[in-house]
Amino acid sequence: GAVVSQHPSRVICKSGTSVKIECRSLDFQATTMFWYRQFPKQSLMLMATSNEGSKATYEQGVEKDKFLINHASLTLSTLTVTSAHPEDSSFYICSARSSTGGNQPQHFGDGTRLSIL
Amino acid sequence: RKEVEQDPGPFNVPEGATVAFNCTYSNSASQSFFWYRQDCRKEPKLLMSVYSSGNEDGRFTAQLNRASQYISLLIRDSKLSDSATYLCVVNRGSYIPTFGRGTSLIVHP
Numbered sequence: 001g002a003v004v005s006q007h008p009s010r011v012i013c014k015s016g017t018s019v020k021i022e023c024r025s026l027d028f029q030a031t032t033m034f035w036y037r038q039f040p041k042q043s044l045m046l047m048a049t050s051n052e053g054s055k056a057t058y059e060q061g062v063e064k065d066k067f068l069i070n071h072a073s074l075t076l077s078t079l080t081v082t083s084a085h086p087e088d089s090s091f092y093i094c095s096a097r098s099s100t101g102g103n104q105p106q107h108f109g110d111g112t113r114l115s116i117l
Numbered sequence: 118r119k120e121v122e123q124d125p126g127p128f129n130v131p132e133g134a135t136v137a138f139n140c141t142y143s144n145s146a147s148q149s150f151f152w153y154r155q156d157c158r159k160e161p162k163l164l165m166s167v168y169s170s171g172n173e174d175g176r177f178t179a180q181l182n183r184a185s186q187y188i189s190l191l192i193r194d195s196k197l198s199d200s201a202t203y204l205c206v207v208n209r210g211s212y213i214p215t216f217g218r219g220t221s222l223i224v225h226p
Contacts, residue, residue, distance in 0.1 A: 002163075034213070043218045044161070044204075093160050103149035103208050108160040 003027055004096050006109025013084065014117055020080045021112045023094030029074040030096035034106065035067075038091045050077040084116045120144060121207050123217035130224055134195045138220045140205030141187040149208040150181055150188045154201045155219065161204055164190075195224045 003026040011019050023033055033050040048069055049057045056069035068080040077096075081088055091113050095106040123140045130136050142150075150167035165172065167179040167188050178191040192199055202219040209215075 006160075044216055046213065046216075049213055091158070095161075097214075105149075105151045105163050105166060105208075106206070106214055107163065111160045113158075 002098070002107045004094065004107045004109040006094050006112055008112060009110055010113045010115075012115045012117065015085050016083055017116075018080055018082045019084055019114060020078055021092055021094070021114075023077045023079070023096065023109050025075045025096040025107075028096075028098045030077075030098060031074065032097050033071060033077040034095045034097075035069065035077075035079050036093045036095070038093060038111075044093070047079075052077075081114065084114070086116045089114055089116045121205060121215045121217040123203075123205055123220045125218060125220060127221035127223050130195055130222070132195055132197060132224055132226055134224075135191065135193050136195055136222065137189055137191045138203055138205075138222075139187050139189050140207075140217050140220075141185075142207045142215075143186070144207070144209060145183075145186065147186075147207045147209050150179075151206040151208075152177075152179060152188075152190050153204040153206060155204055156201050164203070192222075195222075197224050197226065200224045 005024045007022045035047045036044045038044050047062045050069045050071040052071045058064045071077040093111040095108045097106045098104045121142050152164040153161040154164045155161040165174050167181050171180045176193045180189045200223050202221050204219045205217040207215045
């Protein structure tokens with residue numbers, strides 16, 4: 001159980017393109033999903049917390065107009081990197097936590113490796 | 118003081134060795150604790166939850182010390198495949214989970 005699917009796993013595109021990443025909890029409902037970014041050999045960095053039916057909460061320094069988050073249902077959150085530039089190239093990972101309680105563990109998607117040329 | 122701290126390592130051990138990592142947390146209101154494993158260029162995967170009474174899963178043992186505010190992970194009979202970064206995660210109810218920066222383990226032949 002507790003499977004989180006993230007799609008696509010790899011994206012290579014030109015500078016200026018907008019890229020949409022989907023995160024789905026396949027066998028549980030997730031009121032809260034988290035979006036992380038990780039640069040090579042660095043720690044996971046939380047970008048935003050996505051709550052179903054409400055606006056996402058962004059961490060300091062993360063531009064909400066640049067990284068659009070939509071949590072449309074209890075099983076789906078999307079992150080759109082708008083007008084991506086080479087410095088946005090990174091490993092983006094989502095995670096979901098069951099709605100049953102805040103003390104449940106997170107389960108991560110496989111991650112999306114984004115490369116902007 | 119960081120909310121969750123881990124020794125980044127790397128811990129370099131031979132196959133078959135026993136190795137232990139600690140993770141300290143600063144918020145005494147923390148309620149649940151987890152160890153994750155992250156392989157290079159992959160997503161973190163849940164290794165085990167940490168229960169108050171301590172718990173074991175095969176070669177892995179997790180302990181919680183609330184008085185001193187730390188959790189530990191013990192790996193017995195290390196395998197080459199145990200090489201990874203081990204992340205501790207601390208939850209405080211519905212608050213955002215807090216990750217440690219991870220401890221790197223290298224198991225060599």
